Amino acid sequence: MRNGPLVITFLVATSLVAMFFIPHHKVQEGQSVLLNWANVVYAFALILGSLTLWVSHQKKVLARAEGWPYSVVTLAALSFVTVAGTVQGVEEGTLVNRYYNMVNSPLASTMFALLAFFIASAAFRAFRARNAEATLLLGTAIVMMIGRVSVGEFLWSGFPPVTEWLLDVPNLAAKRAIALGIGLGAISTALKIILGIDRTYLGRS
Amino acid sequence: MAAKRPSGWAVRLMALDRRVIFVLIFLATALPLLFPVNLPITASPRVKAAFDTVDRLPAGTYVLMSLDYEPDIKAELQPMSIAVLRHCFRKGLKPIVLTLYPAAPGLIERALAIASEAEGKKRNEDFVFLGYKSGSQSVILGLGESIRTMFPRDFWGTPLDDIPMMKGKNSYADFPLVINLSGSAIADYYIRIAATRYQRPMVLGATAVMATDYYPYLSSKQILGLIGGMKGAAEYERLMDITGDARRGMDAQSLIHVTIALLVILGNVALFFTGGLKPGGSGGAREGTGR
Numbered sequence: 001m002r003n004g005p006l007v008i009t010f011l012v013a014t015s016l017v018a019m020f021f022i023p024h025h026k027v028q029e030g031q032s033v034l035l036n037w038a039n040v041v042y043a044f045a046l047i048l049g050s051l052t053l054w055v056s057h058q059k060k061v062l063a064r065a066e067g068w069p070y071s072v073v074t075l076a077a078l079s080f081v082t083v084a085g086t087v088q089g090v091e092e093g094t095l096v097n098r099y100y101n102m103v104n105s106p107l108a109s110t111m112f113a114l115l116a117f118f119i120a121s122a123a124f125r126a127f128r129a130r131n132a133e134a135t136l137l138l139g140t141a142i143v144m145m146i147g148r149v150s151v152g153e154f155l156w157s158g159f160p161p162v163t164e165w166l167l168d169v170p171n172l173a174a175k176r177a178i179a180l181g182i183g184l185g186a187i188s189t190a191l192k193i194i195l196g197i198d199r200t201y202l203g204r205s
Numbered sequence: 206m207a208a209k210r211p212s213g214w215a216v217r218l219m220a221l222d223r224r225v226i227f228v229l230i231f232l233a234t235a236l237p238l239l240f241p242v243n244l245p246i247t248a249s250p251r252v253k254a255a256f257d258t259v260d261r262l263p264a265g266t267y268v269l270m271s272l273d274y275e276p277d278i279k280a281e282l283q284p285m286s287i288a289v290l291r292h293c294f295r296k297g298l299k300p301i302v303l304t305l306y307p308a309a310p311g312l313i314e315r316a317l318a319i320a321s322e323a324e325g326k327k328r329n330e331d332f333v334f335l336g337y338k339s340g341s342q343s344v345i346l347g348l349g350e351s352i353r354t355m356f357p358r359d360f361w362g363t364p365l366d367d368i369p370m371m372k373g374k375n376s377y378a379d380f381p382l383v384i385n386l387s388g389s390a391i392a393d394y395y396i397r398i399a400a401t402r403y404q405r406p407m408v409l410g411a412t413a414v415m416a417t418d419y420y421p422y423l424s425s426k427q428i429l430g431l432i433g434g435m436k437g438a439a440e441y442e443r444l445m446d447i448t449g450d451a452r453r454g455m456d457a458q459s460l461i462h463v464t465i466a467l468l469v470i471l472g473n474v475a476l477f478f479t480g481g482l483k484p485g486g487s488g489g490a491r492e493g494t495g496r
Contacts, residue, residue: 020402032350038343039355046339090310091361100311108276108308116461120230121223124468128476138473142466148436150244151459160247167417176421 006196013194054078140166215478218471226468233464237456244456251423252440255408255430259289262382264297269348269380269405271395272316274388275308278412282386284451285410285438286316289384292445294324294331299370301380303335303356305344305391310337310360329359329368336360345394349377349403377403386410386432392419400427410437 012034019031057071065071084095091097129135144166146152147159192198248256262268270289274282293300304313317334326332335356338344347355352375358364365371377383383405385395392409396419400407406429409419413434422428432441435458438451 028350032347032354035343035347035350036354039338039340039347042340042343092314097311100308104308105276105279105311109279112277113280116234117227117230120461120465120468121226123465124221124226124472127469127472128481129473130481138469142469145462145466149459149462150246150436150439150455151463153247154244160249164249167420171417172420172424175418179418179421 005202006199010194010196013190050078050082215475218475219479229464229468230461233460234457237460238453241453242456243452244459246436246439246443246452246455248440248444249437251431251433252437253430253444254423255410255432256292256441256444258382258406258408258429259292259298259384260296262296262298265299266382267299267301267374267380268293268382268384269377269399270300270302270384270386271305271345271391272302272309272313272386273305273391274312274386275306276312278388279312280450280454281412281435281438282388282410283312283316284435284449284454285432285441286313286386287320287449288438288441288445288447288451289386289410289432290316290320290332291324291447292441294320294326295445300332300384301335301352301371301374302332304337305339305341306389307337307339310334314360329363329370331370333365333368333370334360335365341391342394342398345391345398349398351375377405380405383407384410388412388415396422396427408432413437 016031016034019027019034022028054075057074059065060071061068061075081096081099084099088094088096090100127138127141129138143159144163146155147163152159152163189198193201259268270293272282272286290300290302302313302317304310313334317328317332321327321332328334335352336359338355340347344355353365356365359368373379377399383395383399385392385399385407387395387409388411392411392415395407396409399405400422407427408430409422409428410432411419411434413436416431416433416437419428419431423431432438435451435454438449439455442449442452
């Protein structure tokens, strides 16, 4: 029985790999069934995730752990969206829709927009030409920062061709190499799991 | 012999309070939005390729659009969605829109409302919004077999079989073009599954930081065009000859980039005058950590 999960992993993984390459309609129907199962698992994962979120924040509130008022906000938001969404739906004019447009959307945008301030501050303090490599990086970054926006073209018509060359030649070469490396690494990791060499997903090494 | 004392202005600059930088960035963002200068925008070959791919499709062609982003990156991808949707509508194409992000439907509804109103198009006659489905990769795979299995109803609860526009449309094979505007690895799944396995022509839109990751797929022709970030969206708007949020935002983005570049240059000049760039230099003065 110890080998049960390994056998299931091997059979499911090899079947899915084979199904990917076999266009026969019977095989594709089988794949559709597996995909439906996967969607059911995803749906349960959403429920499980919500419950876990509730339990972990509830613990923080009850224990008055550090930052517990934030947990109260999380629990209140979770309850509100779940109840209002279930009762009223999410159509235009409903509470959930208003909450999304007036709270969720502006907050999420604001959080991301704050990055501009921190990036500017960090760049000013950390971006130093201390050696040849750092100087090369710094020079390239400045050319890209100016050349990739409208003002670059306005200042000097040569900026766009220079930035295009940087993107199409050195950048593309590096990206292609990284993509190939990641691809080979992913195949190697998958094979180790499929063949039972890597068993860490079972909770032991 | 006593070491030469670093210049006072350089030391002060090194210790610049970060709140000064925040104010500069705020002004660089706000001023161009309040007083637009409409800086020139030229379309890059990648965006032009995306535009031409959509433009070449004959009227009445169905396009599968997956808009996968949430409010955090709407500044980049929402104007892109509106521009591409308007282009589809203007050309008489029929977009079938879906999302794999739970917080995206609100944004997509807004994009569809703006684009359809601008081009005079109607829901379920000229476009369909399928809504959100959890499962990302398995949904993308499932769309190759049966859209109805993945999305039995549209976002508003209408069964797909009750929407005349959806008649006979049930998998990638029925869509001569797949468009994915994404701020995540969902773009990779679409390239692997829709473009590679199902051999569908595909156009990709991504955030600026992601865009360069997909250049190799352009040269391998797995994607036919790439719209990168707000600049890509602004270029698309330029090709469409419309002025949307992307073109308006590019003035602000330009000034912010210039401000950051100037700050970096000034920081390095100050470091040089304080001896920090000399071999073995200690910096002459402690670099300000800000407050």
